[in-house]
Amino acid sequence: MAYHSFLLEPISCHAWNKDRTQIALCPNNHEVHIYKKAGTSWAKIHELKEHGGQVTGIDWASESNRIVTCGTDRNAYVWTLKGDAWKPTLVILRINRAARCVKWSPKENKFAVGSGSRLISVCYFEQENDWWVCKHIKKPIRSTILCLDWHPNNVLLAAGSCDFKCRIFSAYIKEVEEKPAPTSWGSKMPFGEVMFESSGTAGWVHGVSFSDSGNRVAWASHDSTLAVAEGGKAAVIASLSSATLPLVCVTFITENSIVAAGHDCYPVLFVYDAGKGTITFGGKLDVPKQSAQKGLTARERFQNLDKTASETKEAALESLHKNSISQISVLEGGKVKCAKFCTTGMDGGMAIWDVKTIESAMKDLKIQ
Amino acid sequence: MSKNTVSDRFRKVDVDEYDENKFVDEEDGGENQLGPDEAEVDSLIRQGNLMGALQAVLKNPPINTKNQNVKDRAEGLVLKVLSSFKSSDIEKAVQSLDKTSVDLLMKYIYKGFEHPSENSSAVLLQWHERALSAGGVGCIVRVLTARKTV
Numbered sequence: 001m002a003y004h005s006f007l008l009e010p011i012s013c014h015a016w017n018k019d020r021t022q023i024a025l026c027p028n029n030h031e032v033h034i035y036k037k038a039g040t041s042w043a044k045i046h047e048l049k050e051h052g053g054q055v056t057g058i059d060w061a062s063e064s065n066r067i068v069t070c071g072t073d074r075n076a077y078v079w080t081l082k083g084d085a086w087k088p089t090l091v092i093l094r095i096n097r098a099a100r101c102v103k104w105s106p107k108e109n110k111f112a113v114g115s116g117s118r119l120i121s122v123c124y125f126e127q128e129n130d131w132w133v134c135k136h137i138k139k140p141i142r143s144t145i146l147c148l149d150w151h152p153n154n155v156l157l158a159a160g161s162c163d164f165k166c167r168i169f170s171a172y173i174k175e176v177e178e179k180p181a182p183t184s185w186g187s188k189m190p191f192g193e194v195m196f197e198s199s200g201t202a203g204w205v206h207g208v209s210f211s212d213s214g215n216r217v218a219w220a221s222h223d224s225t226l227a228v229a230e231g232g233k234a235a236v237i238a239s240l241s242s243a244t245l246p247l248v249c250v251t252f253i254t255e256n257s258i259v260a261a262g263h264d265c266y267p268v269l270f271v272y273d274a275g276k277g278t279i280t281f282g283g284k285l286d287v288p289k290q291s292a293q294k295g296l297t298a299r300e301r302f303q304n305l306d307k308t309a310s311e312t313k314e315a316a317l318e319s320l321h322k323n324s325i326s327q328i329s330v331l332e333g334g335k336v337k338c339a340k341f342c343t344t345g346m347d348g349g350m351a352i353w354d355v356k357t358i359e360s361a362m363k364d365l366k367i368q
Numbered sequence: 369m370s371k372n373t374v375s376d377r378f379r380k381v382d383v384d385e386y387d388e389n390k391f392v393d394e395e396d397g398g399e400n401q402l403g404p405d406e407a408e409v410d411s412l413i414r415q416g417n418l419m420g421a422l423q424a425v426l427k428n429p430p431i432n433t434k435n436q437n438v439k440d441r442a443e444g445l446v447l448k449v450l451s452s453f454k455s456s457d458i459e460k461a462v463q464s465l466d467k468t469s470v471d472l473l474m475k476y477i478y479k480g481f482e483h484p485s486e487n488s489s490a491v492l493l494q495w496h497e498r499a500l501s502a503g504g505v506g507c508i509v510r511v512l513t514a515r516k517t518v
């Protein structure tokens with residue numbers, strides 16, 4: 001587990017480039033900083049200053065090497081690398097509240113922005129006008145969209161919202177793509193069609209993730225639950241109420257295993273059993289090194305009793321991250337057989353987790 | 369030009385009420401929910417079967433009903449059952465409950481905190497400690513985020 005502390009401020013959002021040598025992150029202000037890996041440390045190579053408000057979402061398209069950012073200034077910019085500098089192109093989203101999250105589609109010909117205006121803007125590039133144009137998905141969204149994830153077929157989009165629902169919409173844009181083949185979520189997919197709407201969990205949906213095949217979607221909700229739905233004739237929903245603080249970000253690492261992290265500051269594994277339709281808690285993935293217990297002198301004991309009313313001083317959190325984890329991203333292996341994933345959080349640090357190392361460190365952990 | 373500068377009642381209009389996209393909670397048809405059966409619970413307490421009384425009082429929670437009386441009656445009943453337990457038995461009782469029942473128990477405990485009577489808070493705090501160790505912090509988060517409470 002490698003941990004690097006970038007800043008003292010929280011990292012609002014991050015995105016990696018294709019070969020994972022560069023990371024773009026927002027240091028809780030109006031800018032985006034790009035760091036390049038130099039040996040074991042990171043050097044800042046670019047500062048992207050264009051947003052007028054905090055940058056809430058960054059996504060880096062691997063193949064076309066473009067970065068899209070969105071912020072509380074109700075704008076989104078598409079950045080392209082020209083020579084040695086990143087040049088922004090404004091995208092008019094036509095929203096009147098802050099943008100909250102942004103994701104490139106798998107084919108990178110469109111991107112979706114979730115906002116506080118209770119709608120999703122799906123943007124695509126119009127060749128004739130040389131301009132990014134957007135279409136809105138409004139119904140039946142009733143509150144802010146907090147998180148988005150694309151289905152591998154480039155058309156379906158899962159969105160988690162503050163109206164306590166996770167929905168799958170069709171974001172089919174006829175100008176840029178062919179009609180999609182039927183999927184397990186349905187066969188008719190006109191733009192804006194709701195293919196699936198969740199029920200049964202209360203709480204804002206903080207994080208959503210499609211599995212690699214696109215047949216399953218998992219979402220983490222503010223009432224400390226994690227739910228998985230499987231597409232099919234009757235969409236089956238399985239949910240697990242956890243005994244921890246709410247989870248904020250979630251991703252599939254194999255078709256059956258989900259890693260999620262949140263306000264408890266450590267990533268957690270969940271295993272979905274399709275046959276039984278259940279989710280089980282797989283284990284805490286942060287194995288802290290056992291620090292040597294120093295013997296307490298009588299003086300220290302009384303000092304602690306005086307200061308904190310307990311004999312031992314529980315100083316710091318034992319987990320790698322010292323504050324809530326806000327975003328998780330897959331680095332290697334894709335969502336079907338993830339080998340490495342990365343988490344960033346409110347403590348300004350980024351941790352890279354190696355799945356094989358975790359598996360060997362925790363004896364009865366099985367990632368299938 | 370004359371403007372009516374006298375009346376400013378329009379400033380008190382709540383525009384959000386007229387928004388056609390306003391969020392409305394799902395109606396779940398709670399008219400028939402009567403809460404736990406008082407007679408059954410009372411008889412179980414009199415028999416001394418406190419574990420049974422606890423299971424019975426956690427059945428049929430008046431979650432969806434809008435009738436405040438039903439909710440108050442249920443809360444009073446739960447408090448009666450919780451107070452009749454000996455402190456040493458609380459742990460075993462909580463262990464016998466399943467996950468959803470622990471969540472429901474925590475909801476009743478917090479509801480009881482809202483309207484304290486002379487001894488209720490002390491009893492409820494003991495139950496709270498046990499329920500917390502069984503349900504974890506997530507259980508309390510679910511009480512805080514639930515749209516429909518007992």
